Amino acid sequence: MKTKTLILVTTLPTLFYLFTWLFYPFIYNIYFSTFYYKLARPELTRFIGIENYVSLFTDPDFYLAARNTVIFILACLGLEFALGLLIALCLSRDFKGIGIFRIFFTLPILLPPISVAIIWRLMIFPEMSLIDFITQTLFNIRINWMAGGFPSYIIVMLIDAWQWAPFIGLILLAGMLGLPPEPVEAARVDGAPPTTVFFRIIIPYLKPIILIALILRFLDLIKLFDPIYAVVTGGGSGIETLSVYIYKRGFKVLDIGYGAAISVIFWIVAFIAANLIVRRFKEYLV
Amino acid sequence: MKINGWKIATVIAFILLTIWTLIPIYYSFITAFKSRIEITYWPPTLIPKEFTMQYWFIIWFDRPTIAYYRNTVIASLISTLIALAFSMPTAYTCARFNFKNRSDVLFTILTFRFLPPAAVVLPIYVFLRQLALIDTPISLGLIYGAINIPIGVWVLRSYIIEIPPELEESYMIDGYSRLRAFLNITLPLIRPGLVAVSLIILALSWGEFLFASILTTSPAGKTLPVGISEYMGGEWGYEWNKIMAATFYAIIPIIIAFIAIRKHLARGLTFGIVR
Amino acid sequence: MAKLRVEKVSKKFGPKKVLEDISFEVEEGSFTTLLGPPSAGKTTLLRIIAGVEHPDKGRIFLDDEDITDLPPKDRNVALVYQTFALYPHMKVYDNIASPLKARKLPPDEIRKKIEEISEFLNIHHLLDRYPRELSGGEKQRVAIARAMVKEARIYLFDEPLTNLDYKLREAARTELKRMSKALKATILYATPDPIDALALSDKVHILFEGKLLQSGAPREVHDLPNNLNVARVFSYPTINLIDADLEMKNGKVTLKTPFVSIDLPTYCTSTLAEGRYLLAIRPHDLHIVFEEDRSLTNVFKARLLLTYIIGSETIAHVEANGVRLTLHLPYIYRVGEVRDVKVFIDANRILLFDANTMERVYP
Numbered sequence: 001m002k003t004k005t006l007i008l009v010t011t012l013p014t015l016f017y018l019f020t021w022l023f024y025p026f027i028y029n030i031y032f033s034t035f036y037y038k039l040a041r042p043e044l045t046r047f048i049g050i051e052n053y054v055s056l057f058t059d060p061d062f063y064l065a066a067r068n069t070v071i072f073i074l075a076c077l078g079l080e081f082a083l084g085l086l087i088a089l090c091l092s093r094d095f096k097g098i099g100i101f102r103i104f105f106t107l108p109i110l111l112p113p114i115s116v117a118i119i120w121r122l123m124i125f126p127e128m129s130l131i132d133f134i135t136q137t138l139f140n141i142r143i144n145w146m147a148g149g150f151p152s153y154i155i156v157m158l159i160d161a162w163q164w165a166p167f168i169g170l171i172l173l174a175g176m177l178g179l180p181p182e183p184v185e186a187a188r189v190d191g192a193p194p195t196t197v198f199f200r201i202i203i204p205y206l207k208p209i210i211l212i213a214l215i216l217r218f219l220d221l222i223k224l225f226d227p228i229y230a231v232v233t234g235g236g237s238g239i240e241t242l243s244v245y246i247y248k249r250g251f252k253v254l255d256i257g258y259g260a261a262i263s264v265i266f267w268i269v270a271f272i273a274a275n276l277i278v279r280r281f282k283e284y285l286v
Numbered sequence: 287m288k289i290n291g292w293k294i295a296t297v298i299a300f301i302l303l304t305i306w307t308l309i310p311i312y313y314s315f316i317t318a319f320k321s322r323i324e325i326t327y328w329p330p331t332l333i334p335k336e337f338t339m340q341y342w343f344i345i346w347f348d349r350p351t352i353a354y355y356r357n358t359v360i361a362s363l364i365s366t367l368i369a370l371a372f373s374m375p376t377a378y379t380c381a382r383f384n385f386k387n388r389s390d391v392l393f394t395i396l397t398f399r400f401l402p403p404a405a406v407v408l409p410i411y412v413f414l415r416q417l418a419l420i421d422t423p424i425s426l427g428l429i430y431g432a433i434n435i436p437i438g439v440w441v442l443r444s445y446i447i448e449i450p451p452e453l454e455e456s457y458m459i460d461g462y463s464r465l466r467a468f469l470n471i472t473l474p475l476i477r478p479g480l481v482a483v484s485l486i487i488l489a490l491s492w493g494e495f496l497f498a499s500i501l502t503t504s505p506a507g508k509t510l511p512v513g514i515s516e517y518m519g520g521e522w523g524y525e526w527n528k529i530m531a532a533t534f535y536a537i538i539p540i541i542i543a544f545i546a547i548r549k550h551l552a553r554g555l556t557f558g559i560v561r
Numbered sequence: 562m563a564k565l566r567v568e569k570v571s572k573k574f575g576p577k578k579v580l581e582d583i584s585f586e587v588e589e590g591s592f593t594t595l596l597g598p599p600s601a602g603k604t605t606l607l608r609i610i611a612g613v614e615h616p617d618k619g620r621i622f623l624d625d626e627d628i629t630d631l632p633p634k635d636r637n638v639a640l641v642y643q644t645f646a647l648y649p650h651m652k653v654y655d656n657i658a659s660p661l662k663a664r665k666l667p668p669d670e671i672r673k674k675i676e677e678i679s680e681f682l683n684i685h686h687l688l689d690r691y692p693r694e695l696s697g698g699e700k701q702r703v704a705i706a707r708a709m710v711k712e713a714r715i716y717l718f719d720e721p722l723t724n725l726d727y728k729l730r731e732a733a734r735t736e737l738k739r740m741s742k743a744l745k746a747t748i749l750y751a752t753p754d755p756i757d758a759l760a761l762s763d764k765v766h767i768l769f770e771g772k773l774l775q776s777g778a779p780r781e782v783h784d785l786p787n788n789l790n791v792a793r794v795f796s797y798p799t800i801n802l803i804d805a806d807l808e809m810k811n812g813k814v815t816l817k818t819p820f821v822s823i824d825l826p827t828y829c830t831s832t833l834a835e836g837r838y839l840l841a842i843r844p845h846d847l848h849i850v851f852e853e854d855r856s857l858t859n860v861f862k863a864r865l866l867l868t869y870i871i872g873s874e875t876i877a878h879v880e881a882n883g884v885r886l887t888l889h890l891p892y893i894y895r896v897g898e899v900r901d902v903k904v905f906i907d908a909n910r911i912l913l914f915d916a917n918t919m920e921r922v923y924p
Binding site for chain 1: 292310311314325383394413432435496514540544
Binding site: 450452453455456457458459460461462463464471474475 | 639640
């Protein structure tokens with residue numbers, strides 16, 4: 001088989017399949033978003049042009065969702081990175097049994113995010129919350145973590161960090177273990193204190209790896225859904241991200257038209273963000 | 287032994303991290319052994335006063351847990367098969383041939399990975415509803431397959447690149463076609479990587495929640511994550527022992543898979559970029 | 562045994578021209594060498610002949626059959642890679658059996674052929690091992706076995722000796738000579754090492770930066786390179802290059818260098834013009850003079866900089882009036898207290914190249 005044919009046969013179907021499930025719906029969303037379309041009352045469907053978008057851009061909940069998404073992206077990323085760095089530093093040590101710790105600390109990564117969220121929900125569930133018990137013993141206060149507002153933000157961040165800081169830790173660890181030992185040893189022999197060794201030598205070496213880790217998490221955090229869903233179900237609200245917002249307004253009430261409008265905006269923003277970031281950091285990726 | 291400030295700090299860090307990682311897992315695990323009343327105790331108990339095993343068994347009977355498990359398995363398997371079927375040839379060609387648009391193809395595939403499911407789920411819901419394919423694990427598998435193709439392509443490609451092309455060429459010169467060279471030379475040599483990618487895709491499909499919760503409506507189609515989360519709302523909200531037992535049945539296979547492929551994990555989750 | 566004809570083959574990788582308009586023939590049963598430095602295009606050329614690479618232009622003929630568009634499996638050629646390319650997940654036996662299994666030969670016949678070839682190459686005791694357990698020399702013999710067992714129309718060797726350590730190289734070279742005679746096959750052998758060309762082959766083609774510069778019997782091409790690049794390629798150690806000025810006075814032609822003046826035969830008045838040339842002399846055509854011999858001309862003083870001994874020979878670096886020269890002495894020479902030596906340059910062996918075109922103008 002000629003090379004050119006082979007290349008086409010092996011790449012086109014894949015691209016086609018991806019487009020079918022991940023791009024084609026986008027087009028459909030654009031179409032739906034121009035209609036008043038609620039699945040529960042299909043007979044009321046009518047064309048309303050950009051009215052959905054007008055409602056969207058005047059809906060304070062939308063801006064709240066957008067703002068929350070950004071807040072969570074930045075805050076979670078920061079927490080994940082700080083904790084992940086700590087994890088990597090600990091795991092880069094070499095002593096007997098470090099292997100067990102390496103497995104144990106990175107375990108959360110592959111767990112289903114919703115399961116992680118449920119496990120944490122258990123710990124914050126009002127009137128039986130383990131965390132409340134701790135806060136009461138230590139600070140004599142009880143907080144309803146599920147009621148929305150500041151505590152809920154914190155919990156979501158904790159849930160996210162619990163699961164994903166190890167991811168960053170794992171990547172940083174892989175990078176650290178791959179470091180050539182000479183520069184570090186040379187610095188130590190020269191008498192440099194550990195903090196200098198760390199910040200002036202190790203971190204610059206790890207820059208590409210840190211970048212990869214941050215990029216991957218950043219792009220994943222745009223879709224943040226599971227922890228928020230698990231925390232606010234049956235409880236308060238106000239911390240929804242865009243994904244949760246679509247779930248509530250589009251699906252829960254089956255308002256397809258409006259939901260589609262949110263989806264269109266969301267898709268475009270995510271697509272642009274992903275493209276920009278991937279193209280900008282191309283060199284690090286290949 | 288010299289007592290070093292850094293050493294103490296490290297030990298403290300280890301202890302804190304261990305507690306931090308351990309408590310959620312431990313607490314939820316033993317909750318599955320608590321009786322109905324003990325769950326609601328205040329203060330919450332860290333060691334059950336009465337060890338109850340019953341909930342580990344009950345959940346298979348008073349809930350469609352078996353159905354949920356079955357659906358999860360089906361969807362995950364289909365997802366893995368589809369993802370591999372599409373991504374393997376693409377990964378091979380992108381690894382071996384330096385064609386003009388290769389970079390564009392790879393990066394387009396990568397960006398698809400970062401599209402939010404929520405942004406495409408509504409039309410898919412409408413579409414599947416019309417085809418009466420709502421609430422089937424097969425349709426979930428099809429979607430998951432698409433979501434996981436990018437990981438398949440990038441990670442498999444990174445494994446294939448490590449095999450010197452001369453091996454395949456030599457085999458072709460011996461008298462075989464390129465396809466045979468791929469099957470008899472490349473595949474056996476990337477087998478550990480292939481297994482790792484498959485398990486990662488399985489694990490990712492296993493735990494997916496958003497698509498599953500929207501696109502399934504009954505035990506005929508619901509997967510484990512959805513089924514378990516149902517325990518959370520409304521009247522079932524307090525049956526934590528059942529919830530936790532079910533959760534652990536769901537995550538134990540994943541933990542086993544995780545331990546099996548941990549050497550490949552960093553590579554698998556970073557699209558082959560970090561070795 | 563087949564004859565190979567390469568016609569006007571060209572290949573580009575991106576903007577880089579790796580092969581330009583290459584045409585040559587390899588006669589049936591001959592041992593032909595492609596001699597050239599790294600990235601001259603030798604490997605690419607072999608790969609095109611084997612079929613794993615496709616030329617942009619040109620055709621390949623085996624026994625007058627156009628094989629350019631045939632996939633490798635239909636060509637019946639054998640290629641021994643520089644890296645040996647043994648299949649790591651198969652035992653040595655299965656590695657060698659691979660081409661025979663491709664032809665669907667019955668297992669008994671396969672076993673028989675492998676027994677034969679492994680005896681001949683002295684690897685019979687290795688058949689049950691895996692490639693990772695073998696030494697470099699052993700791997701190379703397995704790679705050759707896999708090629709030979711095939712009874713191919715032509716055997717292609719890509720720098721088979723480069724990955725062996727130098728002690729093995731000499732022995733391996735002898736082995737190859739023995740094998741090629743026993744094989745009675747058509748062999749095309751790529752190498753950067755001139756010694757391979759001189760020791761093993763019937764014919765040599767010089768490849769340099771993608772172009773075929775000269776072809777012919779090894780001795781001839783060695784002694785009379787048409788072009789400075791050919792002289793450079795076909796020389797170990799590196800050939801000495803000196804700027805020289807040609808003067809003609811009273812019918813005498815003199816070549817003036819910073820350290821010696823050499824008279825050229827009078828016929829040169831008609832073939833050469835005055836001016837600047839590049840004089841080339843091989844290291845082994847420079848000799849150290851130990852006894853005074855008034856009759857010797859073309860002797861000059863030089864200062865020893867460095868010597869190192871290889872086996873039973875010595876490479877000496879000297880300096881004469883600011884010009885660095887390399888000598889290759891066929892004996893062991895240890896530097897004593899005295900660092901000033903007298904060097905004799907064999908005028909019969911000098912080559913003169915045009916400073917601009919790099920073409921040989923004398924002899």
